Amino acid sequence: MTREVNVSEITEALAEMCIKANHFLSDDMKAALDKAAEKESSSLGRDILSQLQENLDIAGKDMIPICQDTGMAVVFLEIGQDVHLTGGNLEDAVNQGVRKGYTEGYLRKSVVNDPIIRENTGDNTPAVIHEKIVPGDKVRITLAPKGFGSENMSRIFMLKPAQGIEGVKTAILTAVKDAGPNACPPVVVGVGIGGDFEKCALLAKEALTRSTDGHSPLKHIKELEEEMLERINETGIGPGGLGGHTTALAVNINTYPTHIAGLPVAVNICCHVNRHVSLTI
Amino acid sequence: MEYRLNVPFSVDEIRDLKAGDKVFLSGTIYTARDAAHKRMDESLDKDGSLPFDIKGNVIYYMGPSPARPGKVIGSAGPTTASRMDKYTPRLLDLGLLGMIGKGKRSPEVHEAIVRNKAVYFASIGGAGALLSKCIKKSEVIAYDDLGTEAVRKLTVEDFPCIVVTDPEGNTLY
16 A cells, blocks of 8 residues: 655645754753753853753754854655656755745854855755655655854765774774864764665765764674764864863764675764754655 | 954954963954955955955854854854964964964964964864854955855854964874
C-alpha cells in the first residue's frame, strides 16, 4: 500500500523548523553547554560560556536568532519507499519552506546565486538537499541550518590505509587546531570516516545532526570519540578561542565501508550554535 | 584591565590598550563585511572615496539578521575577520583605527595594525542576540542592494570587546 503525502505538508513543516532551529537550541546542546560552564577552569572561559547561556535565553525570550548567521539550510529527507508524493515538485516544496521560514521568521538571507557572480538570492534559497529512500511509508525531515564561520574551517583528508587510526586522530586534531578561534569554539566536531570522497563529507555532516549526549554503537568508534574529545579539550583553544578547557562539546563520528586503497576522513566543524531539528510526517 | 572608550577615538586614546583587556565601546561604529569591503576597495581605486569618514573609526565585521518590527536590529554578532584581510591594510593606512571581529589575522594586517598604532578587538562569536542589546540605532548608509552586507552606521552603548591585537602588536590568540 502506498501512502500519499502532499508536498505542501513538507513546505509548512520546514518553514516552522527554520524558525524553531534558529531561536531554540536542542536540549542536548543546551545540556552540553551547561555542563561545560560548570567544568571550565579558565575564568575568561567561564565568563564567555555564561554569556553564551545568556544569549540562548535572550534568543528564545525575545525571538532574536541565536546567531546572526542563520545559515544555509541543509535538509535531509528520508522518504519511505511506500510514500507517493503529490501536489508538486519535492525540491520546489523544500525551497518554498525555506523561503517562507527565512522571510517570515526574520532570518538572515545568506545565500548567493552563483559562487563567482555572488548576487544574494534574497530568500536564503536554494537549500542543500540530501534525499534518501528508506523502507516504510513516512517522510522524515531533518533541518540543520549551517553557519559558515565553522563550515569554512572544515576539511577532507584522503589518507592511506597504512596511516590507520593514528592518521585519523592526527587529521581530526589538525582540523580543530587550524580552525582555532575562527570556528567559534566551543565546537561540535562531526567526522566521517570511510566511503569515498563525497560520502565521507556527507557522513561528517550527518554526524553533526546526532545528539551530543550519545555515542557511536561501534565500540572502537565510541572510544575514538571519547579520546578525541579529551585531546581536543587539551589543546587549550577554549571558549571563543581565548583559552580554556572547553574547545569542543562533542565529537561525533560516523563510518562507512571503504576501498582497499583508501581511508577518507572528513572533519565538519560546527560552532556551539549546532542547530538541528527533525520531524516525521 | 577594563576600559570604557568612546568611538571615534585617537591614537593617544588607545595607546595603553593591551591584548587581553576588556573594553566597552560607546558611540558610532560602522559595519562592513566581505562584499562591502570589495566595493570600498573598488571605490578607492576609482575615485579615492569611501562611504564614511574612516579616520579614528571602527569597523564591525558583521551582517545582522533582519530587525523585527519596532526593533533596532536583529541578531548582531561578529563574523570571521580573516576574510577581510586582503582589504584591511589599505583601510588602516587611511586612518581606520579599530576593527571588531573574531579569529586570526594575516601577517600583513598585523604589520599594518602596528604601523598605524591601531587595535583589533574580538567580540563573542555566536552571541548575536546578546550583543544586539548594545546596539541602540542602526541605519544603512551605503550599498543597500547588498542586503545584510550593506554598510550600516550603528550607535552602540557599552559594546563588549576583548583586545586581541594591541597597538604594539601583542596578540592574544
